[in-house]
Amino acid sequence: MTLRQPPLREAHAEREAQFTDFGGWEMPVEFDSIRTEHTAVRESVGKFDVSHMGEISVSGPDACELLNRLTTNDVSALDAGQAQYAAITDTDGIILDDTVVYNLPETEREDYLFVPNAGHDEEMYDRWVAHRDEWGLEATVENQTTDYAMFAVQGEDAPAVLGDVTSVDLAGMARFAVAAGSVAGTASLIARTGYTGEPGFEILCPSTDAETVWSAIESQPCGLGARDTLRMEMGFLLSGQDFDPETNPRTPYEAGIDFAVSLDTSFVGRDALEAIATEGHDEELVGLTLLERGVPRHGYDVTTTEGGTIGTVTSGTMSPTLGEPIALAYLPVSYTEPDRTVQVVIRDKPKKARTTTTPFLP
């Protein structure tokens, strides 16, 4: 299979980035060092090329209805210029992917865009078209993934750095607001969203102008390595790893994203989730801090102090900010309270860990 490439593949290579295969895309994983990039975002600002994220536009009279029936949150609550986080579930309430839905600004029609994860764009486009036709809704669905480049500018200095090159009044933007404006002279969408826990913005611009926009943002370039350690410190989910319909089927309740589920709307998976909301669920994603040396990683077993297996690590790393090994794991709900002692098995050796709430950062 040929890897898809972001518009700036060559520019990143010239900047001596290391690359990785992520969701079928060849993406920069590290420009300088994960620690350097991570620290830049936590202490000042960093920029990420996230052009591997999908972009699906949905427009027309029934656009809102179609999105509302296929995502867990209440799309009708969005005014133009607002965005929301949501899950996309199957009829059993299992998360297929998570996404941000944008009600686009400055448009007269019902114009929406949603951003599925890398490698999910074609599957989600097909899902939207199939359901539109099945339900007889009037909406135009387009997969615009290759038309757009997407960049994230994250960190407390993000408003200053991006403010230098945009026409948009960034200070006036609330969290999850989306505005249209120019960045380095290029017509773009700017959303006050991100995946790092820091203040920041995500920019969607035409892929043909990617170089102009990217090079105008004067900050540390960051790869997917730092993006991963930053999101883990916040306990944010990674699609395909912290949930996956094939390898790790989970509901939004197990994954701890109840806030993105609106049972007042009628979406695929709603009835299954209502039943679970009433009856409860057995396992939940829990934060772990290792009390011994080692690095917990995806796939490692979690056991009781007696050694019985109770779960598996879905994400783990050495937290660059805390200097402590941290992990996320699905454990029986009795372990959701903090300060329970468990063990993470690293190369056949059990290492003590304690449960904690997320985000891991204070």
Added chain:
Amino acid sequence: MSFEIPDDLRYLESHEWAKQQDGTVRVGISDFAQDELGDVVFVELPEVGDELQTEAAFGVVESIKAVSDVYAPVGGTVTAINDDLVNEPERINSDPYGDGWMLELETDEDLDHLLSPEAYREQIE
């Protein structure tokens, strides 16, 4: 990117170096290896007195993004380990041939079967 490959060391294909000292051989990983791994955050080493087999894994180096086994360039008995790596594993990044050394061992083997600096340079280029 050019990597430091000291002329007084010998190398394994798996990117470990060996240095002949008085009576012992000192072992670590190369500049190329530390750069590939990125920020090293954890090192697992054998104990003094352990017997290592030639070219068998003797420990683990973990960076933020990867886990890598480390192989013994020569077999023998471990006489010293670099305890400083427990608290400061990042020494492997900052000084792979100096403060970032991993262990010393007593061996009957010479280093002739290992790669010369020139051969190792060719391998990584």
